[in-house]
Amino acid sequence: MSESDLRVIQSGVATFFGRPLIAPNAVGGVKCAIVGVPWDEGNVGRNGANYGPRTFRDASHWFFGYNAEDDFDLWEEFPTVDVGDVPVMPPNAERTMDLIESHVRSIRTQGVFPFSVGGNHSLAIGAARGAASTVSRMGYLSIDAHLDTADEWAGERLISGCPTARAAEIENVNPRNVVVFGVHGWLNPRDQVQNAADKGIIWFGSQQIDRLGLKHALAEAIRIATDGVDGLYVSFDLDSVDASAMPGTGTPEPGGFTAKEALYIARELGRAKPIAADVVELAPCYDLSGISARLACAVTMEILSGLCGK
């Protein structure tokens, strides 16, 4: 281990994975820009995800870029920077979604992969819009215990129960390319199942995934989300992971993916070559041992590893 590796881990100001902190309008030349979205308004679960990016930065300092099993260094092959946080506007969800949208669009138009670290799932509403504006037809694949297909929640449309529904409404997103993978538990109300069916949104429940086998089911989900599109957005809601491995989230769900399955899914998502991605719903106040933050970091690295062809 080099002296600089040691320094990154043990000292200095925390950035995502110890990567350089760069202004978001000057990322040209790198492959990936990670942005924090410390946003937790419009949340229908327990609060706390606004502290996700900060904790993610701290936890991610403890990882090397080198992967012994695949014998490559992620940061050498996929130069990545930290572009700070989207300047969210807590009193105003609409304005915040616009800020997230323009941020993702700006990174994309500089030829760089935008990776958003949340923050609650509603941030995907803005991020998916930003990504979609840079292609002619986009698919949207969400890994989530929850459908998030609420048309509205007591009249509100920009909340964490809505991102799948909002994605399906984007002008150049065909709802038939909108897929949710990993649905289970008792927080998927009938109106959301109905709304998904009405719009033609496809979802894979965890029983169905077990029947098909994870590998086959995920391949099918990716095939549907990418059918006829020239860009894919992937959203990784950490509550899709079993509560035993992901206690640090607003809505921990028993019966979700194992940590190992989550890493497999993340690598495959990267291999599907999305144009933008997020990892959402890390709520550090419930993550007493820090395992959730570390899994969130590992999921991110797997997505980026898949993206760089590993």
Ligand SMILES: [Mn+2]
């Ligand atoms: Mn969600």
